[in-house]
Amino acid sequence: xxxxxxxxxxxxxxxxxxxxxxxxxxxxxxxxxxxxxxxxxxxxxxxxxxxxxxxxxxxxxxxxxxxxxxxxxxxxxxxxxxxxxxxxxxxxxxxxxxxxxxxxxxxxxxxxxxxxxxxxxxxxxxxxx
Amino acid sequence: xxxxxxxxxxxxxxxxxxxxxxxxxxxxxxxxxxxxxxxxxxxxxxxxxxxxxxxxxxxxxxxxxxxxxxxxxxxxxxxxxxxxxxxxxxxxxxxxxxxxxxxxxxxxxxxxxxxxxxxxxxxxxxxxxxxxxxxxxxxxxxxxxxxxxxxxxxxxxxxxxxxxxxxxxxxxxxxxxxxxxxxxxxxxxxxxxxxxxxxxxxxxxxxxxxxxxxxxxxxxxxxxxxxxxxxxxxxxxxxxxxxxxxxxxxxxxxxxxxxxxxxxxxxxxxxxxxxxxxxxxxxxxxxxxxxxxxxxxxxxxxxxxxxxxxxxxxxxxxxxxxxxxxxxxxxxxxxxxxxxxxxxxxxxxxxxxxxxxxxxxxxxxxxxxxxxxxxxxxxxxxxxxxxxxxxxxxxxxxxxxxxxxxxxxxxxxxxxxxxxxxxxxxxxxxxxxxxxxxxxxxxxxxxxxxxxxxxxxxxxxxxxxxxxxxxxxxxxxxxxxxxxxxxxxxxxxx
Numbered sequence: 001x002x003x004x005x006x007x008x009x010x011x012x013x014x015x016x017x018x019x020x021x022x023x024x025x026x027x028x029x030x031x032x033x034x035x036x037x038x039x040x041x042x043x044x045x046x047x048x049x050x051x052x053x054x055x056x057x058x059x060x061x062x063x064x065x066x067x068x069x070x071x072x073x074x075x076x077x078x079x080x081x082x083x084x085x086x087x088x089x090x091x092x093x094x095x096x097x098x099x100x101x102x103x104x105x106x107x108x109x110x111x112x113x114x115x116x117x118x119x120x121x122x123x124x125x126x127x128x129x
Numbered sequence: 130x131x132x133x134x135x136x137x138x139x140x141x142x143x144x145x146x147x148x149x150x151x152x153x154x155x156x157x158x159x160x161x162x163x164x165x166x167x168x169x170x171x172x173x174x175x176x177x178x179x180x181x182x183x184x185x186x187x188x189x190x191x192x193x194x195x196x197x198x199x200x201x202x203x204x205x206x207x208x209x210x211x212x213x214x215x216x217x218x219x220x221x222x223x224x225x226x227x228x229x230x231x232x233x234x235x236x237x238x239x240x241x242x243x244x245x246x247x248x249x250x251x252x253x254x255x256x257x258x259x260x261x262x263x264x265x266x267x268x269x270x271x272x273x274x275x276x277x278x279x280x281x282x283x284x285x286x287x288x289x290x291x292x293x294x295x296x297x298x299x300x301x302x303x304x305x306x307x308x309x310x311x312x313x314x315x316x317x318x319x320x321x322x323x324x325x326x327x328x329x330x331x332x333x334x335x336x337x338x339x340x341x342x343x344x345x346x347x348x349x350x351x352x353x354x355x356x357x358x359x360x361x362x363x364x365x366x367x368x369x370x371x372x373x374x375x376x377x378x379x380x381x382x383x384x385x386x387x388x389x390x391x392x393x394x395x396x397x398x399x400x401x402x403x404x405x406x407x408x409x410x411x412x413x414x415x416x417x418x419x420x421x422x423x424x425x426x427x428x429x430x431x432x433x434x435x436x437x438x439x440x441x442x443x444x445x446x447x448x449x450x451x452x453x454x455x456x457x458x459x460x461x462x463x464x465x466x467x468x469x470x471x472x473x474x475x476x477x478x479x480x481x482x483x484x485x486x487x488x489x490x491x492x493x494x495x496x497x498x499x500x501x502x503x504x505x506x507x508x509x510x511x512x513x514x515x516x517x518x519x520x521x522x523x524x525x526x527x528x529x530x531x532x533x534x535x536x537x538x539x540x541x542x543x544x545x546x547x548x549x550x551x552x553x554x555x556x557x558x559x560x561x562x563x564x565x566x567x568x569x570x571x572x573x574x575x576x577x578x579x580x581x582x583x584x585x586x587x588x589x590x591x592x593x594x595x596x597x598x599x600x601x602x603x604x605x606x607x608x609x610x611x612x613x614x615x616x617x618x619x620x621x622x623x
Contacts, residue, residue, distance in 0.1 A: 016309075023298060032298060040305050046312045073315075076264050080308060083271045087301050090275055094282055094294045101287040110291055 008049035015042035027107040029098065033091045040084040047073040047080075136181075137190035137203040137259060140174045140213065143167045144252040151245040160241040161228050164248045171255065172221040175213040179610075182210045187617075189261070197261065198322035204261035208465065208614035212258045212388050215469055219380045219476050220251045222589045227373035229585035230483050234371045235283050243283060247377070249276040254385045263311045263321045263397075266389060267304065270353070273385070274300045277378055281370040292365035299352055299362040306349030313342035314397075326397045334402035343403070346393050354386035356450055357420030360443040367439035372483025375435060379442055380476030384468050387449055391464075394453070395618040404456040413454035418548060420447030425555035429562065434485070434492040437559055438478055441518055444552070445471045451549075452533055460536035461615035462608065467529035469607050470517070470600055474525055477593030478514040481507050484582035484590060494562065499572025503579040506587065508567045510594045515560035517597045520553050525600035528608065 015038055022035025051073035059068040095105055102110050132139075147167035151160035182188060187206035191197060205213070224247065231243055253273025260266050278300070282293035315321055317338050318329040333339055348359075355363040363383075367375045394403050403409050421444050428440035449471070452464030482492050484507050489496055501508040517524035530549060537545040581587070600607050 020302070023302065029294065036298060036301055039302065043305055043308050043312065046309060047315075050316055079264070079268055083268065083275075083304075086275055087271070087297070090278055091294070091297050091301075094278070094290060094297065097282065098287075098290045098294060101290060114288055114291070 012042050012045040029095045029105040037088050044077045047077050136174050136178055137205055140171055141252050141256050143170050144248045148245040148248040151241055155241055157240040160244045164244040165224055168220045168224050172217040175217045178205050179210040179214050198320050198325040201265050202261035202322055203259045207617050209258050211610045211614055215472055216254050216381045222592050223373055223377045226480055226589035230373045233487055234285050246276045246280050254381055257385050258388055261323050263323055267308050271304055280374040281366050284369045284371050286369045289369035292369045296362040296366045303349045303352030306345045310342040310346035313338045323397055350386055350390045354383045355443055355446055357416055364436050364439040368433055368436040372486055376476050376479035379479050380472040384472050387468055400619055410454050410456055413450055417447045417451035417454055421552040425552055428559040432494050435482055455536045455540055457536055458615045458619055459539050462612045463532035463536050465611035465614050466532055466607050470525035470529045473593055473596045474514050474517040477590055477597055480590035481510045484586040488579050488582055494566050497566050498570040500567040502572045503576050504581050507582050513594055519556040523601050525597045527601055528604050
């Protein structure tokens with residue numbers, strides 16, 4: 001076993017770690033979602049790459065073919081892609097709403113707005129009643 | 130066709146189908162009635178399944194008649210039937226409450242969407258519990274997670290949006306880790322059926338990909354169950370979500386994740402692989418104790434009651450994890466009993482806090498001065514649930530702590546008994562903060578016109594408070610089912 005025999009796993013790991021790094025290191029809410037999407041996409045590779053056998057065909061029983069590729073990973077990842085799209089859509093929708101309420105999509109500014117009591121809609125009880 | 134045969138499928142299909150129908154109906158009342166009917170039917174089905182499993186042992190249901198391990202299998206055993214009953218039971222109580230509660234907290238045009246999301250979340254949680262397929266578990270996990278992100282974002286306070294966003298990021302990282310773990314297991318064994326995985330993994334539990342899968346699954350599920358120190362998303366999510374959502378998620382979401390952890394640890398990897406060859410026992414013990422002490426201490430210094438009890442949830446999850454770390458039938462019994470008891474207690478507590486919000490408009494401690502004068506019953510209920518969190522005899526919390534202490538003594542770890550009692554004293558401190566403010570402070574002038582919570586809010590809350598007291602006295606249902614489930618997980622009994 002050498003490095004190149006498993007290069008697909010290295011690609012997957014690199015993508016997963018860069019995605020995770022972006023999620024942790026970036027303060028911009030959209031950029032965080034981009035990182036999250038990269039992390040999720042990297043997993044598709046983990047499933048799909050080993051499912052392909054060189055020279056393998058679709059699993060259709062026929063005398064001419066003897067090597068088959070497993071189709072199940074593709075079905076699984078189709079489901080995972082749907083989940084990923086839904087997560088991204090929901091995340092972006094939340095960012096739109098956050099932008100409407102806070103006027104910013106930078107994490108540190110949102111934290112500052114939340115920490116400032118004068119700025120809070122549900123602030124001191126007297127103010128609301 | 131015999132309906133009784135298809136109960137495991139109906140358990141999921143009914144709430145799942147009611148969600149899109151509720152959106153299509155577009156009428157608030159019709160959507161409510163439809164989702165309520167589906168939820169109550171799910172509760173009834175879960176009771177039937179529980180009775181059937183008690184009589185005839187674990188059941189297997191092949192979706193679409195594709196036999197396992199080729200098709201997706203639904204598997205109901207002692208543990209999953211108890212969890213199904215818990216989740217659908219809490220939903221059956223919270224949903225009637227939510228109708229009156231969301232009138233005050235959510236804009237009317239979003240009500241049908243609320244009911245649809247609630248039904249989706251319920252079917253996702255039930256699905257995690259009933260499925261016997263690792264990838265299917267991930268899909269149901271995402272169904273419940275995505276709907277709970279949206280439910281949390283419905284909160285009135287704008288901080289609910291950031292709380293929901295934070296939960297989405299953490300939850301998705303957790304779910305992605307779970308898929309990586311499942312993928313590695315699939316690469317090693319070529320199967321996704323949990324029972325089949327359990328059999329095939331036995332020969333290769335020390336292979337490195339399997340250990341990596343274990344690590345990914347542990348971190349991923351721990352994020353979902355808010356095990357200390359991965360609990361950062363939980364306090365804000367519970368504090369700023371609408372009251373009914375806080376109550377439902379606090380009572381069920383983390384509990385179902387604990388179920389997933391138990392399932393992977395004991396049914397897939399097997400007890401020997403995890404606890405005898407790896408130092409998981411010590412690891413979980415340390416994390417559980419850290420959660421119990423740190424989260425309880427943080428809870429004492431909160432100014433918002435919902436946040437206070439959310440931190441208390443993190444501490445209580447510490448007790449649940451502590452039970453797993455003992456790796457014995459008594460320890461697992463304590464875990465499962467506490468799962469049920471804490472769900473009922475926290476559910477009741479958050480429902481009562483919702484009634485307080487309806488009465489005085491908020492749950493900051495500053496606003497609750499003299500609350501017991503204007504809302505005596507609700508305050509009393511909160512105190513009763515608080516006593517159960519502390520573990521006072523006569524409440525459900527006492528029973529769980531009793532079994533935890535028994536398990537600790539069984540292992541000869543008497544110092545743990547001391548720590549469990551000490552952490553209960555921290556619970557006394559945070560519950561006392563509410564008692565002090567509500568009972569011993571003069572009510573503020575603007576509370577004069579406030580009256581006791583309306584019946585629509587009070588009755589569901591008191592059902593759960595009553596259950597908290599009932600499970601503290603009559604333990605045949607909780608401890609009986611839990612010890613059976615624990616024995617099954619450890620392979621001591623069929």
